[in-house]
Amino acid sequence: MEKGMDDNASCPLRVGLTYNLKHNTVSEVEDEEAEYDSEDTVYAIKKALEKENCQVTLLEATEDLPSKLKEFRPDIVFNIAEGIGGRGREAQVPAILNMFRIPFTGSDETTLCIALDKALTKRILTTYHIKTPKYQVISKNHAKLNPSVKFPVIVKPNAEGSSKGISDGAVVSNQEELNNLIEANMNLYKEDMLVEEYIEGREFTVGILGNGDELKVFPPMEIVFHNRKSKLNIYSYNVKKNYKEYVSYECPAKLDKETEAKMMRTARKVYEALNCVDFARVDFRMSEDGQIYFIEINPLPGLAPGYSDYPMIAEFNGVKYEDLVRAIFRNALKRYGL
Numbered sequence: 001m002e003k004g005m006d007d008n009a010s011c012p013l014r015v016g017l018t019y020n021l022k023h024n025t026v027s028e029v030e031d032e033e034a035e036y037d038s039e040d041t042v043y044a045i046k047k048a049l050e051k052e053n054c055q056v057t058l059l060e061a062t063e064d065l066p067s068k069l070k071e072f073r074p075d076i077v078f079n080i081a082e083g084i085g086g087r088g089r090e091a092q093v094p095a096i097l098n099m100f101r102i103p104f105t106g107s108d109e110t111t112l113c114i115a116l117d118k119a120l121t122k123r124i125l126t127t128y129h130i131k132t133p134k135y136q137v138i139s140k141n142h143a144k145l146n147p148s149v150k151f152p153v154i155v156k157p158n159a160e161g162s163s164k165g166i167s168d169g170a171v172v173s174n175q176e177e178l179n180n181l182i183e184a185n186m187n188l189y190k191e192d193m194l195v196e197e198y199i200e201g202r203e204f205t206v207g208i209l210g211n212g213d214e215l216k217v218f219p220p221m222e223i224v225f226h227n228r229k230s231k232l233n234i235y236s237y238n239v240k241k242n243y244k245e246y247v248s249y250e251c252p253a254k255l256d257k258e259t260e261a262k263m264m265r266t267a268r269k270v271y272e273a274l275n276c277v278d279f280a281r282v283d284f285r286m287s288e289d290g291q292i293y294f295i296e297i298n299p300l301p302g303l304a305p306g307y308s309d310y311p312m313i314a315e316f317n318g319v320k321y322e323d324l325v326r327a328i329f330r331n332a333l334k335r336y337g338l
Contacts, residue, residue, distance in 0.1 A: 017045060019080045034237060044322075057072050077093075087191070128269060152173045154195075155181050201286050204223070206313075207280075209278075263292055303325065
């Protein structure tokens, strides 16, 4: 075991826990705070770290975070902060931590910036020959859909996570429906929209833990929709929020060994191509003819116990919640030689 983690005689590590908290802000946008964490999640992570002989200080990632960090000067930060506003918001906390030369868990600001921009991620990954649905970014200045992108299409904000901005009606079948949805979404989210061909078929997510030779790719978890008759099932914000009503989860998914191995290899390739570290989750759709399509990657996946997909995948594979948090933490400690 690493020094300072399991030796109770050693001095405890001073650990900062950075996060953005749900404040139940009243907004016309229902999912305004979808990416933020609850107090329950923050305290669950704190409890897990304290069992590693860590002195944990909670640091909400508000505008006064730099002064808090100067005052506390942690040895390392466990970061789950989503940031405040803007396309590069997930990079805010890692950039500050790097500026102060404070080690932290998870990927750096460059990786988080790229991954939050779905279209940019896809452009990069196509150079690695990773298959993704045909797509186009629609902005106020460029609103015409390229004829090469065929209906039905799914519409989502280009730089959001946690299925934010993905409504139950996010899949549209013609230009009129697309125009109406684009207009409504731009009015709500004030950002470019990603329009991509909808892949009819099955939905999967793959969890990754670790770095280098110790990197572990968990078997794919399938999101199984209860409504098997519909051909337009999507993992929308509403479905995630009320998942017990709409979906169940199977891990490992019911896949033949060759398909499972291919999906796991692709997930690892995406992770390494984007220079992810410590942990991430990669989402796929598989068409009815068995083609695997990369949809997006989340290098800062949610860690809400009993709810978020990433800890659910770990639990299916025998890794309990507190062990998962500590494994992420140990990965970072080892990277920094702490």
